[in-house]
């Protein structure tokens with residue numbers, strides 16, 4: 443787990459603020475009729491105007507600045523002019539901002555116009571999974587306590603947890619150790635250390651947990667075709683508690 447210097451932490455916080463603001467900006471753009479490619483172009487400009495770099499772009503060949511995943515797509519959707527949002531869709535936006543070498547990572551699932559109560563509940567429960575998880579994020583405790591709390595809350599609500607994708611440490615790199623699964627036992631994982639930055643990101647399916655990768659090599663969709671939601675923040679944990687840097 444990382445342990446940034448005070449001056450690195452200042453940059454980390456700035457990266458996370460731009461991440462948060464870019465998501466708020468994106469939320470305002472979301473409406474029926476807009477394409478995910480248009481969202482990508484506008485959000486990229488926004489991030490660059492803020493002095494950040496959209497770190498997804500070029501990451502292992504990812505071609506865009508945001509991940510835009512509609513309905514049954516769990517994560518890593520490539521923005522496209524052919525994906526046009528319509529009333530009743532849900533869209534997960536995931537983005538990473540690099541600011542002077544430090545990274546902020548966050549995701550939200552947004553409604554497009556009026557959505558069904560079932561989809562609205564999925565979004566709310568997925569968000570609450572994150573908060574149930576971080577109640578258990580404490581220096582000296584095991585990371586598995588966070589993972590377990592997320593899984594328990596999702597399953598209690600009749601949903602399932604994606605296994606193939608997990609949260610992660612974050613800092614000078616987008617992905618650092620440790621993995622932060624959204625499932626597991628309280629005795630799993632490393633002991634949480636002071637001054638660590640983590641991206642905690644429940645990915646919750648309305649139906650079954652199984653997913654597969656689509657032909658573009660990026661998009662991950664549910665096998666049963668039911669909707670999925672994502673909620674992610676970058677957090678900083680110290681002996682004094684948890685600070686959510688991307689809220």
Ligand code: MF3
Pocket residue numbers: 497498499501502504509518536537538547548641
């Ligand atoms: N938040 C995503 C993750 O942690 C960011 C992916 S960027 C991409 O995996 F380029 F890989 F899409």
Ligand code: CO
Pocket residue numbers: 547548609610641643674
């Ligand atoms: Co992430």
